[in-house]
Amino acid sequence: MDTLDIAENLRRIRDRIAKAAIAAGRKPDAVTLVAVSKTKPVEAVLAAMAAGQAVFGENRVQEAEGKFPPLRASHRFDLHLIGGLQTNKARDAVRLADVIETLDRPKLADAIAAAMEKEGRRPRLLIEVNTGSEAQKSGVPRDDADGFIADCKGRFGDLLVGLMCVPPHDENPRPHFEWLADRAAKHGLATLSMGMSADFEIAVAAGATWVRVGSAIFGSR
């Protein structure tokens, strides 16, 4: 994918997000685009930055470590970690990320809290909910979400900004997005990270404030 394609794809996705927001009676700038650059080279990230993109998502700590820290000196951006996080990677994640979107269990909350102390760095946090109760997927089980959200609010305070989900591939995502929006409202959390290349417009209609779009910007993986 060359630089011009990435710039054009970004322009198109931003336009579709704004139109979906307006159609839902929301402000055209109500939604932040998180450009998911996993598996793509740093040149692709730089092309997106040159086209005005400043929020990026990566799944793997190690891959993100190779790409993003060297860009801090010359570029302003927010890096979101959006992949399931191992406890032993918590310290690297806290050092690297501006946002960790995948807090999903008490042991990881412990590890992140300890890492924040050690690193003196405080990324914002989202709780990932496994809305489809899929066995292999990360995310707090749907039935445990209320208790875990309340615990994390008590522990992290304003650093906990919202909820994130990845609905099952083979299901209509809309009920999952609506369920997540309900939970966020119930807990007074303003940020809703939901929607990917295939379904971000549905997510925007359901109230997403962040959409995570990869292949529609950077090409298939």
Ligand SMILES: *Cc1c(COP(=O)(O)O)cnc(C)c1O
């Ligand atoms: C890869 C990924 C995305 C982006 O997916 P696309 O279908 O390429 O837009 C979004 N969120 C998560 C958690 C991902 O792993």
